[in-house]
Amino acid sequence: MSSNADIYHEMIVDYSRNPVNYGEIEDHDVTFHDANPLCGDSIDIDMKIDDDKVTDIKFHGKGCAICMACSSVLTEITKGKSLEDVKNIEKNDVLSELGLEHLQAVRIKCALLSLKVLKSALYTYLAKHIESSEDVDKLKEEAANLY
Amino acid sequence: MQSTQSSFENLRKDFPILERTVRDNKHLVYLDNASTTQKPNQVIDAITDYYQNHNANIHRAVYALAEEATEAYESTRDKIANFVNIKDRQEIIFVRGTTEAINLVAYAWGRPHINEGDIIVTTEYEHHSNIVPWQLLTQEKHAKLEYIGMDDNGELILDDLDKHLATGKVKLVTFSLMSNVLGTITDAKKIIEKCKAAGVLTLIDGAQAVPHMKVDLEDLGCDFFAFSGHKMLGPTGIGVLWVKKPVLNTMSPFHGGGDMIREVHKYETTWNDLPYKFEAGTPNIADVVGLGAAIDYLSKIGMDSIREHEIELTKYAIEKLSDVKGLHIYGTKDVSKRGGVISFNFADVHPHDVAQIIDEEGIAVRSGHHCAQVLMERLNVAATSRASFYIYNTKEDIDVLVNSLNTVAKVFKL
Numbered sequence: 056m057s058s059n060a061d062i063y064h065e066m067i068v069d070y071s072r073n074p075v076n077y078g079e080i081e082d083h084d085v086t087f088h089d090a091n092p093l094c095g096d097s098i099d100i101d102m103k104i105d106d107d108k109v110t111d112i113k114f115h116g117k118g119c120a121i122c123m124a125c126s127s128v129l130t131e132i133t134k135g136k137s138l139e140d141v142k143n144i145e146k147n148d149v150l151s152e153l154g155l156e157h158l159q160a161v162r163i164k165c166a167l168l169s170l171k172v173l174k175s176a177l178y179t180y181l182a183k184h185i186e187s188s189e190d191v192d193k194l195k196e197e198a199a200n201l202y
Numbered sequence: 203m204q205s206t207q208s209s210f211e212n213l214r215k216d217f218p219i220l221e222r223t224v225r226d227n228k229h230l231v232y233l234d235n236a237s238t239t240q241k242p243n244q245v246i247d248a249i250t251d252y253y254q255n256h257n258a259n260i261h262r263a264v265y266a267l268a269e270e271a272t273e274a275y276e277s278t279r280d281k282i283a284n285f286v287n288i289k290d291r292q293e294i295i296f297v298r299g300t301t302e303a304i305n306l307v308a309y310a311w312g313r314p315h316i317n318e319g320d321i322i323v324t325t326e327y328e329h330h331s332n333i334v335p336w337q338l339l340t341q342e343k344h345a346k347l348e349y350i351g352m353d354d355n356g357e358l359i360l361d362d363l364d365k366h367l368a369t370g371k372v373k374l375v376t377f378s379l380m381s382n383v384l385g386t387i388t389d390a391k392k393i394i395e396k397c398k399a400a401g402v403l404t405l406i407d408g409a410q411a412v413p414h415m416k417v418d419l420e421d422l423g424c425d426f427f428a429f430s431g432h433k434m435l436g437p438t439g440i441g442v443l444w445v446k447k448p449v450l451n452t453m454s455p456f457h458g459g460g461d462m463i464r465e466v467h468k469y470e471t472t473w474n475d476l477p478y479k480f481e482a483g484t485p486n487i488a489d490v491v492g493l494g495a496a497i498d499y500l501s502k503i504g505m506d507s508i509r510e511h512e513i514e515l516t517k518y519a520i521e522k523l524s525d526v527k528g529l530h531i532y533g534t535k536d537v538s539k540r541g542g543v544i545s546f547n548f549a550d551v552h553p554h555d556v557a558q559i560i561d562e563e564g565i566a567v568r569s570g571h572h573c574a575q576v577l578m579e580r581l582n583v584a585a586t587s588r589a590s591f592y593i594y595n596t597k598e599d600i601d602v603l604v605n606s607l608n609t610v611a612k613v614f615k616l
Contacts, residue, residue: 068613
């Protein structure tokens with residue numbers, strides 16, 4: 056029987072118990088914070104960027120198991136990627152990794168908060184480091200309309 | 203009606219929604235009453251009857267329907283006066299809910315009376331609706347917002363109030379009669395006594411208290427009192443603000459428009475009598491009628507019986523939940539000092555995950571910050587799970603809740 060509670064499979068629970076890339080980067084090149092106003096989930100992402108590549112990424116904050124698991128997976132996906140590739144990360148890259156493609160609407164914001172923070176961190180970095188404002192605006196819009 | 207368990211179980215038949223199943227054919231166990239309550243047929247029927255048989259605008263036309271609508275609307279004002287013991291019906295203003303009531307006070311009383319350097323005092327366990335309007339006002343007026351702190355038992359530290367009052371700058375002390383997160387019942391009389399001695403006005407947010415216990419405004423002696431219909435079996439979108447006449451007379455209008463005026467000329471207007479000065483535009487007539495039916499329903503049971511029933515449920519719930527390993531209940535466990543609102547956290551499992559898993563059993567509890575982020579900060583948690591009871595809840599509902607926590611423990615390997 057498939058039910059909403061089935062989303063709490065082994066991987067989600069494990070990731071939420073032992074999040075990956077959890078913590079702060081003191082000499083980060085960019086940091087961003089955001090929260091979901093209704094549920095109180097709150098995530099910060101710090102990134103170290105060298106030669107247009109994410110050489111290190113860490114997140115910290117408070118959230119439900121879905122939020123923590125997705126943040127872990129997202130940082131794993133992002134680490135080592137070029138900024139161009141980070142730009143192209145999509146919702147499903149995170150959701151499919153955890154079998155959450157059919158997550159109910161009220162929980163989607165838990166799953167995608169960290170992606171929103173990542174995209175926001177990216178445009179914050181790009182805006183500071185000579186990027187066409189068109190690209191920055193596009194990223195800003197993407198972050199704002201993620202869910 | 204008797205206050206026995208069986209008479210309360212008997213009234214479940216008045217609530218059609220309690221008949222339905224949710225998710226995988228599970229009986230609905232509705233434990234989110236601090237958020238909003240379900241509606242009995244008596245309330246639903248009153249609203250339907252109003253629209254089917256009496257619908258017209260009030261206070262204006264002279265035809266039969268308009269007279270009936272006005273009578274239905276105004277009779278609720280009298281029911282309210284009787285229900286919470288208000289002597290003067292002109293002091294009762296219909297609003298959308300507690301939030302609008304408090305905003306009305308912040309605007310119509312606060313703007314003419316609050317000046318630079320003045321202090322407004324609220325508490326650490328307020329709902330956002332009793333914090334944000336005061337932040338807006340004090341920021342605009344360069345005034346200050348101060349807090350009465352809360353101890354680890356979930357009770358207010360009244361020494362903080364004394365300190366603030368000693369500054370001589372406090373103009374208003376505002377607090378909820380019952381915390382929407384912890385269920386703590388505020389020692390309102392003591393606060394009001396201290397404020398009166400200092401010549402300071404008091405506002406009470408009664409949204410959580412009025413549905414669950416006998417409230418006597420004459421006896422309390424505050425200056426402003428607000429509550430909502432939908433938390434007491436009534437419809438959404440209707441609430442009450444009560445303001446003591448001498449204070450009400452010093453307030454400027456809130457909304458301008460029809461019904462609140464006496465005479466309108468091109469460049470000046472005179473105001474209608476109280477309370478109509480504060481009820482601009484066509485009001486929410488049908489839901490006022492619905493609120494009247496809710497008050498009739500509650501009065502028939504008796505507020506003291508309701509309080510007794512909820513004390514029994516709360517005692518049982520605290521007992522059962524305390525037996526769950528790893529479960530932490532916030533606030534006092536003394537049921538004489540709290541209402542039927544229980545906030546808890548279960549080991550390190552996030553409340554949203556708890557709520558989602560037990561939703562599969564048909565249980566509706568709230569998870570999150572409950573519009574009380576200042577309190578969450580004070581408790582040093584991001585969120586809690588909250589079960590809150592009302593007249594139709596039973597000990598079996600609590601058993602279902604406690605059992606469902608086993609599933610949570612299993613999933614999260616506690």
